[in-house]
Amino acid sequence: MMLKRTISDGSWVIHQPAFLDHDQQRSLQEHLITTLPWEQPDIMMFGKAVKIPRLQAWIGDPDAHYRWSGKTFVPSPWTPVLKALTDDLNQQLNTQFNSVLINWYRSGDDSMGWHSDDEKELGPNPTIASLSLGEPRTFKLRERHKTSPQNLNYALGNGDLFVMGGATQSHWRHCVVKTRKSVQARLNLTFRDINPERHETTTPRTN
Ligand SMILES: O=C(O)CCC(=O)C(=O)O
Numbered sequence: 001m002m003l004k005r006t007i008s009d010g011s012w013v014i015h016q017p018a019f020l021d022h023d024q025q026r027s028l029q030e031h032l033i034t035t036l037p038w039e040q041p042d043i044m045m046f047g048k049a050v051k052i053p054r055l056q057a058w059i060g061d062p063d064a065h066y067r068w069s070g071k072t073f074v075p076s077p078w079t080p081v082l083k084a085l086t087d088d089l090n091q092q093l094n095t096q097f098n099s100v101l102i103n104w105y106r107s108g109d110d111s112m113g114w115h116s117d118d119e120k121e122l123g124p125n126p127t128i129a130s131l132s133l134g135e136p137r138t139f140k141l142r143e144r145h146k147t148s149p150q151n152l153n154y155a156l157g158n159g160d161l162f163v164m165g166g167a168t169q170s171h172w173r174h175c176v177v178k179t180r181k182s183v184q185a186r187l188n189l190t191f192r193d194i195n196p197e198r199h200e201t202t203t204p205r206t207n
């Protein structure tokens with residue numbers, strides 16, 4: 001039984017340490033590192049293209065397109081291992097994840113800045129599940145639109161499952177901070193239910 005913790009009105013998280021055991025964790029990490037099509041795409045920062053500070057792969061159903069920076073991104077196909085893991089999570093969490101974004105933080109210099117997972121393709125109150133492998137890193141959550149926002153820190157360790165749900169993506173932001181400690185690699189998988197039609201129905205038509 002997984003325990004939901006309400007972090008503010010309508011927003012909840014689950015932290016389930018050691019959701020994967022040691023052997024599952026090791027074989028999944030090995031599988032991801034050796035088989036995924038890793039990329040380091042550019043993002044625009046103050047009008048300049050800079051590489052994201054980590055590696056990334058995006059896997060899912062062929063129709064799980066999403067639009068970002070005026071481009072449409074098509075996921076790479078499932079590996080049987082990732083498909084089985086996603087099906088298992090969908091059963092346990094009663095979700096319909098159809099894609100997974102995998103981030104590889106190669107060292108303490110790699111990070112992810114403050115953001116919410118609030119793309120239109122995810123719908124209004126998405127459940128996002130995250131699975132961490134390798135070196136523990138600090139995952140921070142901070143309330144938005146508040147004069148004295150709450151801050152929460154989670155040390156997401158090897159094999160930990162973390163789930164965000166309800167209004168968490170509209171009321172909170174999250175990030176993975178850099179660390180000066182010498183740390184080994186960390187991988188994180190975020191499971192998502194992406195539907196491009198949500199984008200169409202919420203974007204005003206001009207023609
Ligand atoms: O690495 C993490 O724990 C978080 C990843 C994340 O926030 C994302 O992929 O949107």
Ligand SMILES: [Mn+2]
Binds near residue numbers: 115116117174
């Ligand atoms: Mn995120």
